[in-house]
Amino acid sequence: MTEPHSVGAASGSPGLKGSTLGGKQLQFLTTKVVPPRCPGLIERPRLDGMTAQLPAKRLAVIKAPAGFGKTSLATVWSERLREGGNAVAWLTIDADDDAPPRFLFYVAQALQRACKEVGTAASDVIRESFLIGSAAVMAMLINDLADVDEEVYLFLDNYHWISHPEIHEVVVFFLTHAPSHCHVVITTRTEPVFPLASLRAQNSLLEIDAPALRFDLQETRAFLAQEKLGALAPSSVELMHRKTEGWPASLRIVASTTSRLGKDIEGYLRNLSGTQRPIGAYLAEMLDGLPRELVLFMLRTAILDRLSPPLCDAVTRTKSGRQQLGLMEKRQMLLTPLDREGQWYRYHALLAEYQRRPRRRRRRMRRSSRAPCDRISGVDGLRVVGCP
Numbered sequence: 001m002t003e004p005h006s007v008g009a010a011s012g013s014p015g016l017k018g019s020t021l022g023g024k025q026l027q028f029l030t031t032k033v034v035p036p037r038c039p040g041l042i043e044r045p046r047l048d049g050m051t052a053q054l055p056a057k058r059l060a061v062i063k064a065p066a067g068f069g070k071t072s073l074a075t076v077w078s079e080r081l082r083e084g085g086n087a088v089a090w091l092t093i094d095a096d097d098d099a100p101p102r103f104l105f106y107v108a109q110a111l112q113r114a115c116k117e118v119g120t121a122a123s124d125v126i127r128e129s130f131l132i133g134s135a136a137v138m139a140m141l142i143n144d145l146a147d148v149d150e151e152v153y154l155f156l157d158n159y160h161w162i163s164h165p166e167i168h169e170v171v172v173f174f175l176t177h178a179p180s181h182c183h184v185v186i187t188t189r190t191e192p193v194f195p196l197a198s199l200r201a202q203n204s205l206l207e208i209d210a211p212a213l214r215f216d217l218q219e220t221r222a223f224l225a226q227e228k229l230g231a232l233a234p235s236s237v238e239l240m241h242r243k244t245e246g247w248p249a250s251l252r253i254v255a256s257t258t259s260r261l262g263k264d265i266e267g268y269l270r271n272l273s274g275t276q277r278p279i280g281a282y283l284a285e286m287l288d289g290l291p292r293e294l295v296l297f298m299l300r301t302a303i304l305d306r307l308s309p310p311l312c313d314a315v316t317r318t319k320s321g322r323q324q325l326g327l328m329e330k331r332q333m334l335l336t337p338l339d340r341e342g343q344w345y346r347y348h349a350l351l352a353e354y355q356r357r358p359r360r361r362r363r364r365m366r367r368s369s370r371a372p373c374d375r376i377s378g379v380d381g382l383r384v385v386g387c388p
Contacts, residue, residue, distance in 0.1 A: 033110040035079070035090045035155070038072045042222045047073055047213070050206065051080045055151060057206045058175055059199055060185040061192060064210035065332040066286050067249025070187035071157055073213070077185065078155055087150040089114035093158045100134045100166045101126055107154070108141060115152065118144040134170040142178050152182045160189040168193040175199075189332045210332060214246030227255040236269055243272045243349065247334075250350055253278045274354035283354045290331075297324045298333075298347075302355030306338065307345040 062070045082088045089110040105126045112119035122140040199205035220241040244250040300316045312321030328335045334348035
């Protein structure tokens, strides 16, 4: 945290030292409006090249669970766009930004950093009062952007921190009324509350999801070569790719671990699971902070190799299966759809293994008066882990 100062000082915009929002001191962080540096990224032409589609899209959504490289991809896109002569604004969102005045102030500063003639009036109005409407502030930014000649791209990283309805509404206002040369790119773990259906119908939406962000086998090889693990046998590379399912974060954890194992790499990969400490610790962080009811649901249903609302209801003895699966899908909780109708899912293998740890399972089974095997034994083709 720094003393409030000018984000755009280098570009001639007014200073922010001593800035206030509605009479409250603002501790302004320049790093929030600067794209992060992501060293060690491998080239992924199938994703990196999608910048060519952005000029024709009003909104691009990169949506996936934690550790899938959303910010990394957005950073690559922002660099390419900037190198192409476009105006690129960046805002890294955190939990404190879920307040309309603060959010709009940072958006104004991000745009001002990209286009020095944009945002001064809006920033001044926000500093003077909390009472002015968010749509009025956004209208001022839109009017400023109308005079910009370059294509303008506003990146909103970690948008899943936003829950305030007024912020959702003002972003939709921007998507609806901004000049045609303005575009928005967001990264998020959850489905944004935007009119995505109409944007799809207008061919104005680009969507990148978890399956697209997973490393394919060729990308896994390239990543391991960059991590100085290129000497691994092809069978070991394929095994690592299969067990991690191309999840970038788990690949990086495994690569970091195997680099210290010396000759025992093959055995480590054969026994790789979500119960091992480095991966388990990462999964624990992912689950931390989730609603207790959702965590219990995941623990109780981890015994299923496939999930459906009726099966989950049988295992948990509740009627919340459809609701909880929908919530997990919305939160991008390493849940893979198995059909297009939204009836069948499965957990990522590492997450399922983590949830099935003996200590957790004993605790779960104590909460149940009888084993779930009897309650779902009549379902054809279903394999339940731990059931005969």
